Amino acid sequence: MRSRLPIFFTGFASLLLYFFLTQLSYQFNWGEGYSERPILTYLAIYFSLCVLYGLTWFFVRRHPEDRGNFWTIIIFGLLFRAVLLPSQQIQEDDVYRYLWDGKVFANGINPFEYAPAEVHAFKALRIQNPESYYEIYVERNERELEQLDALKWESPRSVKFLERINHPDVPTIYPPMAQFVFRLVHQIKPDSIVALRAGFLIFDILALVFIIGILSRLGMDKTGCLIYFWSPLIIKETFNSTHLDIIGISLLCGAIYFLIRQRHTLATFFLALSFLGKLYPIILFPLFLQAYYEKTIEEGKNAWSRILRNSVLFMGVVFLGYLSFLGIGLQMFDGLKAFTMYWQSNDSIFAILAFIFKNVLGGFATEMTLSNPLPIFLSKVTVVIILTGVLFWLLLKRTSLLQQPVEFVRGLFWIMALVFLLSPVQNSWYLCWVVPFLCIFPQRSWIVLTGLIGFYYLDFYFDYQELQAFSHWIPWVEYLPFYFLLGLELRESRIQNRVTEQVD
Template identity: 30%
Template sequence: MKGVFSGINKILIILGTASALLWGWGTWMSFGIPQSVCAFLDKATFGLMHGEVMRMAYGFHYDTNNHDMPTVIFLIVFAVLFLIYLCAVLKCEKSRNGKYALGIILFFAVIFRIILLPGVLIHENDIYRYLWDGKSAIHNINPYKYAPADLFMYESGFKEDFYDEYRDITIKGKDFTAHDKARLDKLIALRATNPTYYARIGHWQVPTIYPPVAQFVFALSAWLKADSIILMKIIFALFDLGVISLIILLLKYLGKDPRMCIVYAWSPLVLKEFANSGHYDPVVIFFSMAGIYLFLRKKAWQGMIVVALATLSKFFSVVFLPFLTRRYKKSFLLIFIGIVILAYYPFFLWDRTGVHGVFEGLTTYNQQWAYNASLFALVRTSLNMLHLPVDSTMVLSKLIVAVAYFILLIVLFFKNDDSDTG
């Protein structure tokens, strides 16, 4: 046992324990810390951060005003967690010993996720859409067919576009058929089973944007237990642990230190976004990593199937396709295309939704919103200086970024094979 508590192992145990305590504090803070504890901490810190310390009593509950949430304290804790994380990564990178280090890393990776899973979502609400989609699907209603706001329009009898002043959005008017009305009546009954979660759905005027594999995972969670945030987060956490396993396999295959899986396994950003916030990205990351691993092992057919599943989880995975298939017959692309079409085809037929209906939400989302802005934000800021209409800068910025991306993709694709690593 002496070897377990020496060298890099000892350092990882200390850093892992410190991180676990801080994540525990973050989870406790998400629920709201008793005012008596906040008052004690306020005195202990000489009232230097009185307002922020006392806000810890409110927690991050959905109905809590953003200004009352202990965001500053959480960011301080988050920053400390990042420092501990960087220290752990650097120690692993420099150390060449530590027989039990990988086991310690994996142990704490699991512990961190267990600590975070029951916590209140911190500044997030995406999971409420996942729950609604899953519940709709298991009750035989196509999640792509209706926007949550369609229930309001149907009940109110509005057939023209309606401006919602409270949310500052315009809800598209529709003329519902008898078939639609029967389905909407069913959705209204489903809403009644948990009106609170329904009211928390973001962008409720837009039908769902999430691809078929994501919908399958949402439906699986609803089938096991509808409206269960903790269950859905557990499912995502299992995929997340699967990602760590795949990273270890990839590192070993490439002759790298498997302990460097700590870069992902202990990442505060990964832990917060997935284990606490309940984003479903571990699903797409899992299939993406599995696809890359299979291609590296020369299992191209299986790899192509898995990359298709990754793309059907979230579309960004398609960027791997040109690089993974460059040494294989172009007919392999037919496998990818075929799987994507087969996955979407039932949704086209289901509830007579059609191609336009299935992609209506995604089309609207791409026209009106942006995420992971980076270059897009820079381009749009530059275009705004030209005093163009807001809608024009959105579309034009996305077009410019898309062209730049495809140029980069072509350059990388035709780059000399001598620079390839596998």
């Protein structure tokens, strides 16, 4: 019992901080009081939570396989989420797009077809420039836009939420699995942020169950789930910011769990659903196929037949996921195209690549390629080459899932980690995709980064205080300590491997 007292203390202290965070959130009113927003106070609470999180992990590691600690972790993790559920958004507004997409889809209209701005502007365009209007819209479009306009005005909250959507001139970028979740939540309770968070809680708990299953299957201490379930990053970005990433994260955890259990059909099914949740996990599919091949060869069966069946299953699930939206053809990818081509935010390695190419190219740096400045285009090509190279290296390395399951999962971890590190958009919630892997590989560098990434919100403070010159330094504060610690860990790992080889 005494071994649990420190965890009770850190858990209770964290619970109080989450309560204060909820109270503080009501000072973040959309569209008003920007310069008075208590962003620095929020950061003080967030970093305090991160310190308590680190201390708790230290205490938990001293008493592995403690059943009481395990249930303490679960109970406090649920309490943290319950306290934050009614909070107001802190500096994030993606949720308003989710609610609108769900409303549009639930009313039988393709959410990928119309940008929110079209709902505001179509009547004015019809009056002021009817010729252009009827070149753009046919009778079906006109009927659907009238329906969307009626949905906009069905309640004061509906109008308010639609007007809060960011980038309203861009159609939705969120893939099919997310759209089905948004639709279901709307059908249960329209225009409800709390209902959406409750829906995300189901996926969050599902992720926890799969993480515990993975740890058990790998012969690891189940209390390692603390790294996920107490993560301030996961809790804030899912239950306050209300970001949808938890949908794909939970399904990816399921895919890895079933992969380790050699349940290939279920692993493929969950990986396809995870792809439909946020697209990233498709990069892992070749490694899944390699694991299928190894197991089938061991069983003395036709490996290529199993690979073909699972490939068809993956493509079939993806096709069925997109089927409801294919009526508008490639137009459904217009929002995603805009995001991948033009967005760049909070990046580290990508920003360095762009800087290098800009200086190397000199006068050619202003040339445009595929709607991107040449340095940005070349940086994106470099990222693709690096990710492809690492993926091929892992495939050629042929780490055995049967003989070395932990090392195989480490390969999946590094691919997903590189997807984040090399991305031109490194929003803080994108790091959530790495957190479940930290339950298996609790590296200091990555755990520290889940705290440091909180400085992302400092950019808003500098903007509101008209101190934009300082914003350029934020990524350095976030990432330099991380890369330093990561370098030390890689060096230690290399030394350990050499010692092991000499002993062998």
